[in-house]
Amino acid sequence: MPYLFITSVxxxxxxxxxxxxxxxxxxxxxxxxxxxxxxxxRNVQAVNDLDLKLEELxxxxxxxxxxxxxxxxxxxxxxxxxxxxxxxxxxxxxDVNRRSLAIKKARKLKLIx
Numbered sequence: 001m002p003y004l005f006i007t008s009v010x011x012x013x014x015x016x017x018x019x020x021x022x023x024x025x026x027x028x029x030x031x032x033x034x035x036x037x038x039x040x041x042r043n044v045q046a047v048n049d050l051d052l053k054l055e056e057l058x059x060x061x062x063x064x065x066x067x068x069x070x071x072x073x074x075x076x077x078x079x080x081x082x083x084x085x086x087x088x089x090x091x092x093x094x095d096v097n098r099r100s101l102a103i104k105k106a107r108k109l110k111l112i113x
Contacts (some may be wrong), residue, residue, distance in 0.1 A: 020023045032089040045112035050093045050109075057111070064103050 038091065047057065063070040069087060073080040087099075096102045106112045 019100075040113035041110075046109040046111060050111075052090070052093060052111070053086075055082075055087050056090050056093075059083060060090055060102070060106055060112055063087070063090070063099055064106065 018031045042057070052060075058076060059072055059078075062075065067075065070080060071085045073077070073083045076083075077084070090102055093098060094102050094107055103112070
């Protein structure tokens, strides 16, 4: 009986560790090369501090490329309403009210190249 409990605790600890490693890699796998060909690494600390979701980061990447909300919806598996919600969430978390300001602040925080 104690072996079952110990085994369960170990399995839960492993699952939690795997989850956190996966979460960190999910943010880092969105690395890109900037216009000069230099590898860009997203500021994971800023992502966590702002509590940005992966979908918001994806939308932010598309915003920085100049895509409209409809184009973002077409390029991703999100509906237009979801894209609109994500854009509003990005604006709120970055404390801005325009796309250009969101992109400028996101570049300053190294959220996008």
